[in-house]
Amino acid sequence: MASWGYDASAMIARLIQLTLLACVFLMFSVSCTTEKGASENVENQTVEESLLSRPFLEKAIPRPLGRILLKWSTVDGATGYNLEMSTSEDFEMVEKNWTISGTSLELPIEEGNALWFRVRSFNSETSSRWSATQKVLAVS
Numbered sequence: 001m002a003s004w005g006y007d008a009s010a011m012i013a014r015l016i017q018l019t020l021l022a023c024v025f026l027m028f029s030v031s032c033t034t035e036k037g038a039s040e041n042v043e044n045q046t047v048e049e050s051l052l053s054r055p056f057l058e059k060a061i062p063r064p065l066g067r068i069l070l071k072w073s074t075v076d077g078a079t080g081y082n083l084e085m086s087t088s089e090d091f092e093m094v095e096k097n098w099t100i101s102g103t104s105l106e107l108p109i110e111e112g113n114a115l116w117f118r119v120r121s122f123n124s125e126t127s128s129r130w131s132a133t134q135k136v137l138a139v140s
Contacts, residue, residue, distance in 0.1 A: 058073075068136055081103065
């Protein structure tokens with residue numbers, strides 16, 4: 001190695017320094033990424049825990065005289081429920097909405113009309129996400 005004009009021990013020491021520097025940089029990068037991900041999970045978890053559960057909207061029950069009965073599950077912590085009706089699945093335009101303290105509502109529905117319903121729970125602090133939508137087609 002003397003023929004190259006380099007001091008082998010100095011070169012080895014420099015390689016060790018560069019390797020250690022690279023290791024420290026990698027550890028710092030991973031630590032920052034892990035910390036960020038962990039705090040996002042905690043924030044999402046806190047937000048999710050503060051929300052009420054979504055009620056489950058059961059299949060509409062046909063009733064006499066062109067009526068239907070809509071029922072949904074009870075949600076712990078809810079003081080009421082919002083029920084919406086639309087003529088479109090995406091609820092672009094809400095035809096009617098109700099605020100109800102119970103878990104069912106009987107409605108008249110005109111024959112041949114296709115209507116969509118969804119429900120959410122609420123209390124004085126927050127509300128849940130909307131339930132899955134349900135299409136109701138009135139038949140005689």
